[in-house]
């Protein structure tokens with residue numbers, strides 16, 4: 001009797017492992033982030049390996065997927081990691097790994113972030129993108145943020161910072177600025193006339209970024225800030241701090257067109273133009 | 286032969302739409318006197334060589350379908366300039382981004398061509414070292430009106446009796462020194478100062494300058510259309526009195542799927558909004574406009590747009606009554622009779638909430654019959670436009 005029960009348990013476990021539940025590794029890493037003017041700032045990121053890289057930090061899942069998130073913290077402090085819409089919360093002590101199951105039951109764009117010393121650890125870069133979709137064709141992802149380099153140093157050193165006096169000097173899409181961002185395949189919008197192109201944006205920074213699209217209007221598909229704007233057709237959209245939004249466009253002509261923050265101060269890097277939040281889209285016939 | 290016919294047809298088809306050429310002269314020796322008397326150097330677009338390029342530049346107005354040609358002449362002895370047609374979705378060649386289309390050197394002309402698209406509010410501005418040239422003053426509003434009716438938001442949209450444009454920006458005088466304005470030319474990195482504006486502009490004016498301007502006039506129980514645009518580097522928050530019954534109807538040159546009734550509206554850099562106000566109270570008041578830093582969303586400046594609400598149909602009504610409409614109540618058609626000598630140019634019918642349901646350009650005034658079988662039961666407002674003004678009739682549709 002006991003043997004039968006044990007076998008049943010084994011069978012159940014093997015079904016789960018082989019059929020449905022994948023283990024996805026996420027590392028909390030820390031390092032020096034290289035900026036467009038070759039200076040560096042201390043930063044942190046979620047990566048799929050233990051190598052630090054501040055980029056789009058995108059993790060893809062399909063709707064209904066059951067996974068075990070194995071989060072490993074290589075940082076010197078503990079972090080509480082949350083995905084608010086899923087009620088997901090896990091504390092991972094410095095140097096430890098924690099396995100937490102999660103079912104990605106609804107489609108959309110979500111933020112995974114550190115609530116530790118909120119918002120300072122998130123500010124340093126611990127704000128990743130979770131996309132739950134069935135099809136990623138013609139999808140692009142922008143994790144936009146800005147840094148005030150002195151604040152990165154202060155947070156790293158445990159000094160207090162005050163976002164009421166925030167004067168950021170670097171403006172980033174997936175960790176990069178113009179022109180380095182042009183090589184980021186997640187961010188660089190490429191498509192053909194008539195394609196439906198979907199841009200997923202998370203503003204993981206603390207400023208509003210008023211993104212202006214040359215060449216085409218887009219439709220606002222979703223916004224985590226307000227449903228008022230859903231369905232609007234615009235050429236400029238202000239992405240608020242913490243906002244997730246999905247924009248869709250169908251190009252009607254070929255061309256290379258910029259998308260940039262129309263707060264033109266944000267098209268600079270440490271006060272030098274044009275090394276800020278500026279990228280081009282390339283549409284072909 | 287077929288090609289020849291096609292060419293003729295092409296020319297004829299183009300001829301249906303107005304052709305217009307607009308000259309804009311790019312200058313870098315503008316002068317601007319700020320509210321406290323401080324004089325700063327500016328860049329800008331002028332229409333004559335003798336003219337100081339203003340902040341903002343001239344408002345360019347076209348009609349839907351117009352073939353527009355802008356001749357930009359750079360007379361600046363300095364940096365190249367361009368015109369970016371912000372929101373007009375023009376082809377790449379005409380988009381005004383220097384490294385993706387062309388830039389216009391000193392004493393050269395650059396020509397920008399486009400077909401005026403959706404009616405709405407747009408912007409134009411220089412895209413060369415844009416952070417500096419826009420702050421320097423190289424910007425203006427560009428408005429596309431629906432064909433044949435400049436008192437309509439768009440075909441099938443809202444009619445209004447009056448309209449006002451508000452282009453907002455800021456000035457940081459530290460950016461207006463020669464050291465920053467006369468930056469190195471070529472593909473080099475350009476240094477900009479920290480941005481800390483202290484003058485907050487509405488159509489180029491602030492503070493006492495704004496207070497000394499004529500009050501805007503809104504008609505009681507009638508739509509006034511406000512076109513709001515932000516070309517600054519801060520956000521603008523408009524706070525409307527609830528007595529204005531403000532509703533947001535369009536943004537970035539497109540109608541909103543549904544009008545949004547709101548007493549506050551945030552307008553971020555590069556955005557444009559169309560707002561209808563329809564006051565139900567007479568008297569003087571003002572719209573409060575706050576300028577917010579985008580990094581902190583803290584208010585750094587406040588300006589007021591003063592207005593007075595007056596009774597509708599005062600001076601500019603055609604008098605005495607120049608036509609009669611019957612039957613009223615109506616079912617499927619309307620006839621205008623007893624037409625006076627003053628000819629009617631246009632007839633528009635809207636619902637009492639301002640939604641346009643019928644619009645027609647009148648060519649011959651001998652007998653005017655309007656086919657309105659598509660209208661459902663309810664009250665409507667018919668507006669006839671003549672040389673000297675508008676005349677309004679209230680109509681009732683019966684079951």
Ligand SMILES: [Cu+2]
Nearest residue numbers: 366411413418
């Ligand atoms: Cu210029």
Ligand SMILES: [Cu+2]
Nearest residue numbers: 212369371555
């Ligand atoms: Cu622009």
